[in-house]
Amino acid sequence: MSKRVLYIAGLLVLVFGLILTACGPNEVVDNTTDDMANNTTENTTDDEMANDTEEEMEEEEPMMDLTGTTVTFWHVYGEGDSRKAVIDAIVEEFNATNEYGITVEALDQGQYNDVADKVNAGLTSGDLPNIVQAYTSSFLNWDSVGAVVDLAPWVMDPMYGLTQEELDSIYPGAYADGMTLDGRRLAWPLSQSANVITYNYTWAQELGFDAAPANSAELKEQLCAAAAANAADDNPDNDGTGGMVWYPSASNYLSFVYAFGGNELNEAGDAYDFTSQPFVDVALYINDLKANGCTFETESYPNPEQANRLALVTLSSTAGLPFYAAAFEEAENDDVWGFLPFVGPDGQTAADAFTQSVGVLTATPEQDLASWLFIKFLTTAENQARWIEASGYLPTMSTTEAFLGDYIAAQPLYQTSLDLASTGQAEPQTFPAWASVRRAIDGAAAQMYDPDLTEEEILAILTQLNADAAEYVAELQ
Amino acid sequence: MDKKSVFQQRRKPLPSAGSLKWVLTVRKAVVYIFLSIGAFVSLVPFVWMIATSLKSLGEALTSRFFPTELHFENYVIAWERALFSRYFTNSVVITLITLAGSLLFSIFAAYAFARIEFPGRDAIFALLLSTMMIPAMVTIIPNFLTVTWLGRIGPIPWINNWPALTIPFMGSVFNVFMLRQFFAQVPDELYDATRIDGGGHLRFLLQIVLPLSKAPIMVITVLSFIGSWNALAWPILVTSTPEWRPISVGLMNFVSEAGQEFHLTMAGAFITIIPIVLIYFFTQKQFTESIARSGLKG
């Protein structure tokens, strides 16, 4: 018996001792030191990294030996896509000819959102590509955790950068995209596209309009005439069509806002503001069209409507050109059609431009430099022309046009979109939280698309949008 | 109360033989009508899909139901453009590996949960079941982290390789649950007989229970194929080269690229479902029976 009591007593002491050591002040101290240690190591590594690259840029950089450096490039063009073939061809050429001994491996990773999800996951696991194709706003997110290489020093570098001539040839809109407010460059444009009006010249002429609409009032007149024509003819199936296919997306809404003279930021340019008059006017303008039966909606791309004279105007990316061409061919419709910029009340024109951008995620200094060198090669005027011939996108610099002669000859309509390339206005992609704000604009545009709304109600929706945007921005600070 | 007695209170006179036959015929007709309405609703979208897959682009975008001309070449184009031949092989290999592992592990686990007494059994089982109720989106990143790390520590890489696509799905709660329901119905007497012969659990499982379980295994096979045919987000996340990508990725690539070419999208979609339809066709008898015998009594 006494043996057992002793045994148990000993155990009790052991247990209590262990519990005491476990639950003592240990925990609190551990917690804080742990966090502090974490923070400091994170900070120092970040700073060191930054210092490292800067120093190397200044001193060792010319000596950097890139032989044998391998970089991976994630893009969004899947198997069987003709655009993938061009990327692969350019990569192959780069691997065979570059003087530094760099090897690039180009891999398709699904669509834009797949690539973004993969990079987000890779930021946790540590497995990342070097070069990645993504929306500028994604680069902004990754920059917030310090994962993106600032390309600005490389661009300006006398040895590895671009010449003044090359810099001058880049369109200002495309150049600004990818630059943060403090002048860092997170992404480099591969090409661009613009949101534009697709317009049926022949049908407009038959309706009695000899010229494309020069301002929003003329646009309304033509749309409503087309709608009236479809309502008046013998075919009951096309009643309610004829005007403009409107989908209340951020791109379409913002395009009109630009043409109406507005933009997303306040006058000081330091915060979002969606309550300026152009935002209200565009909503009222569209609702007025709707109320008069001059707009309608479709559940998929409106190409067949355009090609079958069910819509005088549809809104599209310039990259949709081949699909419109196919739709017209399919409908055996010989109408002359083309792209126009959006028009405002005083005849102001605008097109909402997007870039297809690539950026570099932080790796070793050698890989970072090698990545930039590849990007530079990928976006020379000559290669951009190859890329454009496969994709139908627009160039980002004036020098590319010289290489596009044959393409334009084969695709005469491309010229109408090419004319818009230099004037495209970019969204504030690098302004904080743009991706979230843009989705909120999508929602607001849909909410405002209702002819029963009064101006006050529209203003209330836009005021709420302002509040949401402010919340998204505040969350990041 | 005996079920029969409910009806004895209102016994009706039996109808004569002639009118009975007539009644039966009318009844049959009514049943057929309802069944046909059901089949019609089920199949219309399908017929639409097949019809669209045989149209030209212009026709595909109109609301005409049947094509004026049959464009069988759409299938050839879809097959070649989406590289289905490669993705097919990948999908089949991935499904078979997953299935093999999943069956092996779930059969043993289900057997233990159904027929062996051990401390903590029900608690563990409840814990497993509760994992079915968590939305998958928040578990994807930790799982990605796990497979990356297991690949770094272990002898073979997991990312871009078959383990990441198969091993996480080998521990399937649903399969364990389903098989457990089935195993629990095997009569105890059979086990006692095995014991008397000097056999244990292993022998009972392999010699008695498994041969009785062809049917639920069939069900798991079909459901596994359906599951891996539809999985998209995870395969994209854990592969960065096409080497191991499954057919859903091929279809997705194809749909996003041919998104405006509706007829090709439909042809591609139809190609991907053919194998599943075939598997179901050949297993459907067992399929129904197996569910019948597993009882699925909560």
Add this chain to the structure above:
Amino acid sequence: MGVTERIQAVFTPRRIRHLREYFTGYLYIAPAVILIFIFGIFPVGFALYVSLHRWRIKRSDFIALENYTRAIGGLTYVLMFFIALLALVGAYLIVRKVLRMAEEHGDRPLLLLLPGLLHASVIGALLRYLWFQLPEFLAIGDKLVGREKTRELFNQLLGESFRAVRPEFNLFFYLLIASAIVGSGFFLYRRSPRNSTYQNQFMMFWLALAAGIGLAYFTYSEVLTAYAVAVETGEDPGIWPQLISITGGLFLFGVAWKLWGGAANEASNRRFWLRILAALGLLVGGWLLMGEIPQIVASGDQDLWKGLKVTVFFSLGTVPFQLAISMFLAILLYEKLKGSEFFRMAYFLPYVTPFIASAAVFKQMFSNREAAPINSLLKGLGMLPQDWLFEPRGIFEIIARSLEIDWPDWAAGPSLALVVIIIHSVWTYVGYNTVIYLAGLVNISKELNEAAEIDGANQWDIFRNITFPLLSPTTYFLSLIGIIGTFKAFATIWVFRESLALGTVDTFSVAIFTEFYEKLRYGYASAMAFVLFAIILSLTYINNRVQGSKVFYG
């Protein structure tokens, strides 16, 4: 008595047989359970960890319950107190069970509380260790950036991350050894055959006790913090009154439920009615007390509650229809007519079709174009064509308007856009449910039906009195799977989602997805996922209680 003899005395053949049985059980479940732990339970734990932090792509500050209060407002604290209470009740129930068992067998198990405590502290130490180890693991990803990713480097970093939390691991390890020694010591010295059961139960008791007290204390301090913050901003968070009134309301509901349930057994009419009246009074009282809830709800995330409403519509619109249609079809198919295999196949096809394809077809069929199939059908029937997926207005409202009836907003019902998704969902799953119902029918003895038929029972009687009750286990299973499925459904809804539907199809899962993948609020999205988990769990429980009691196991 020497140790050897003791061991011999303990390991009687019967005990060895038991142990071998246990061992076989654990061995059999090990591979599947290990895999499910790695890929099913670890990620859930990880998500819980994430939900307690501010976390955008990467981990930031620990913010305790803030993500939860942002989602469901003050309800968080109330729920936390309830969970703590449940844990304490669980602890009490375990002790009661053990004591009863001991009394029955004449054991004296109280001394075993000690090894139980040790086992429990092992689990506590393990959780504590993981809590510290996880951030170290996560830091490895950052350390890999900018360096050549070799296996050696990774192993080195992994080693460092283990060393960083060595004290926590050691604590766990020593406790493990101590508990193993003490546990087996007691096993050797006290020869009750229920020794290990007692040890397990006591371990559960300590865990439940610690969880209950810990949670209650943690929540209490969080509430105090919330009040402290409120002093600065001058707003009264009103958590205590909420807690009291909701608890009171629930308590009254519970008593009402008891009274109601007992009423049926009352012999005298007067007492029966008294009980019913009392129950009704309590219900009203409970309802009034619960009136706090809408206010609390208003302080949470509106998107989340809207999402919950849409989810409930989706679930109610899908599950009952799907079950009714498939039960009907299964009964028809059971007639074993010629061609039934064809019909079975036809019904099952939608289930095997990739939803990317079927959704594309549905979008075309339910297009808002006037010439689209469904709209032309409507026109043929003399009705107005509809906007379908673009239509945010409720279906009842639309019907009422077309009949020129005034209709209140709150009864608008699910939006027409959601109705299309419901139709797609029903279309997809009817085949699967039919097959399972058919299987259930095969189990019902044919003779029973025939006997009833000879007895002159008509079809409806047979269905109501025989088929339906006998199918109840299947219905139960399918409704459970259906509810869980509709609450978790995401991909199909996402494909059908149009901005013109103004968020009327955004279910809870969609809300979680947008928070996680679009807004990159990992912490908040994880907290929402646990709220959804809690909802599904309680629905499962309610379904079990309500349906489970009526399930007839033939």
